Amino acid sequence: MHVMILGGGVVGVTSAYYLAQAGHQVTVLERQPGVGLETSFANAGQVSPGYSAPWAGPGIPVKALKWLMMRHRPLVLWPRLEPRLYGWLARMLANCTEDAYRRNKGRMVRLAEYSRDVLRDLRAETGIAYDHRERGTLQLFRTQKQLDHVGDDTRVLDAYGVPYEVLDPAGCIAAEPALARVSGVVVGGLRLPGDETGDAHLFTKALAGLCTELGVTFRYGARIAGLQEAGGRIEAVMLEDGTRLTADSYVAALGSFTPALLRPLGIALPVYPVKGYSLTLPITDADAAPVSTVMDETYKVGITRLGDRIRVGGTAELAGFSDVLRAPRRETLERSVTDLFPQGGDLAHASFWTGLRPMTPDGTPIVGGTRIANLFTNTGHGTLGWTMACGSGRLLADLVSGRTPEIASEDLAVSRYAA
Structure with missing residues (x-):
């Protein structure tokens, strides 16, 4: 299967790595001249599952x-x-209850601890330095x-x-x-x-190198104009220069810019x-x-x-x-x-x-499928993108591949906001 990752930050690159490991053909589209040059570039450097809340x-x-x-x-x-800001704040305030905090904390700790273990395995297997x-x-x-x-x-x-x-x-x-x-x-x-601690940008660059060895293609300077949908599936990615790119499945990992890309498709991400x-x-x-x-x-x-x-x-x-x-x-x-x-x-x-x-207003990232059969999201990690990146990438690869993930994932998808 050919999978196209939209976004080359630490979350997008980890997704690409685990998809390539699963045997897929993978292409990463990134508007910058390299990976990890936006939110992943100079974050605080913490891999902190203990502070995942x-x-x-x-x-x-x-x-x-x-x-x-x-x-x-x-x-x-x-x-x-800006109505979106005040709507987001209202949803965040609605999560300021004991029950909501326990539910959201449980989701976040589950993913963060899994991610820590996946990162340790990756380090042991590859010797990646960061x-x-x-x-x-x-x-x-x-x-x-x-x-x-x-x-x-x-x-x-x-x-x-x-x-x-x-x-x-x-x-x-x-x-x-x-x-x-x-x-x-x-x-x-x-x-x-x-x-743990580590430089997310160094990690992302090093992992992109490992991705290339696995056959992943990186297209830099690729500015996405939109997605074409037909028959309940994404048919293509349109770039601003008019280029039309196709794949079998698509992963939206554009961080804060993901909602604007998916909004025309009727998918509302509260990010x-x-x-x-x-x-x-x-x-x-x-x-x-x-x-x-x-x-x-x-x-x-x-x-x-x-x-x-x-x-x-x-x-x-x-x-x-x-x-x-x-x-x-x-x-x-x-x-x-x-x-x-x-x-x-x-x-x-x-x-x-x-x-x-x-x-996101509940703190939990949005990882999983959408109402469009071949479109997935991996975004909304807030301050914990580095902490949760490897676990999110591995989880996403399992879902795209049709495998049962190693941790529960149903409550991480965007569908949780429909309830």
């Missing part, structure tokens, strides 16, 4: 109002005359109030069997020795030893772009840099060591498809990393980046 949950509406008032706020909302580390994630609390509420997190972790450690300041320093250089900043932490930012700093003192990933609970910022660099990622900005780099967002990232690792990296030579995370 929906943003929508009990208490979030009140917290969100507080975050919007902070100077270094983790959430930014730009008022817009500056990865297996040193866990440390969530740092700056206030006693944050530490006192750690039980809210650990109860969820207990329910899903995720290993963790609650640490005092000395325990935090044992996990991240560079924290000994700052005093009075941290009162405690929550460590998840099963999490909205949530803008994130990152800084990448060269390490100046290895002993003063993090050894893995640190999550700054106050600013909702992740600080990750990637080889000889520090990646600082965070902020959720609701600003449509804007790619403007805003100075206040940079200030928040700089504040977090200089508080915790002031001698670790060179801010003067940091690169500043922004990307659009494709978020």
Whole structure:
């Protein structure tokens, strides 16, 4: 079977790899000159199944109002005359209940833990290198109030069997020795030893190389104009230059741009772009840099060591498809990393980046078939595209191939929104 993947980010490329492994002829269409150059390019670098949870949950509406008032706020909302935004927000608020949170969390943990296992198998089988580390994630609390509420997190972790450690300041320093250089900043932490780190862009490029060895064709600079449907099937992909491309099956993995492609077909994907930012700093003192990933609970910022660099990622900005780099967002990232690792990296030579995370209102990605027999989706992973990429790609390949996936998948498809 010839399968065409629409999108060459980490999700699209992992889909291509597992489809090629299953024996299919695979073509990847990507508008950029290479793979992984948009949302996958400079994300926070975390592979964090332990932190796979929906943003929508009990208490979030009140917290969100507080975050919007902070100077270094983790959430930014730009008022817009955009019905899709407010419809998406309404659906997200509807998921801020205990029952919805448990349901959505269960879906996400199932896929994320499966993805971690698939990634480990891939690494063992291929030796793929991407500056990865297996040193866990440390969530740092700056206030006693944050530490006192750690039980809210650990109860969820207990329910899903995720290993963790609650640490005092000395325990935090044992996990991240560079924290000994700052005093009075941290009162405690929550460590998840099963999490990993790695550069998603390096991974995507390396995996694309393995895909090529398996016979996958990559067409770069391919700007998609639309899909042609007839008789309940997709017949072709039309490019903006008039080229018409055909395959047997199609996988839409265009991140935040997927809904616009499928809307003319009558398929409504509740995916909205949530803008994130990152800084990448060269390490100046290895002993003063993090050894893995640190999550700054106050600013909702992740600080990750990637080889000889520090990646600082965070902020959720609701600003449509804007790619403007805003100075206040940079200030928040700089504040977090200089508080915790002031001698670790060179801010003067940091690169500043922004990307659009494709978020669903229930936090769960949309992976599976659609009402059109030969059209599948693999999108909506939000901040967890890197965490869930391998599992989503393997799952998608099984569904396209007509095989029974290794995990339950019925509640991951777009059909769940019809209920």
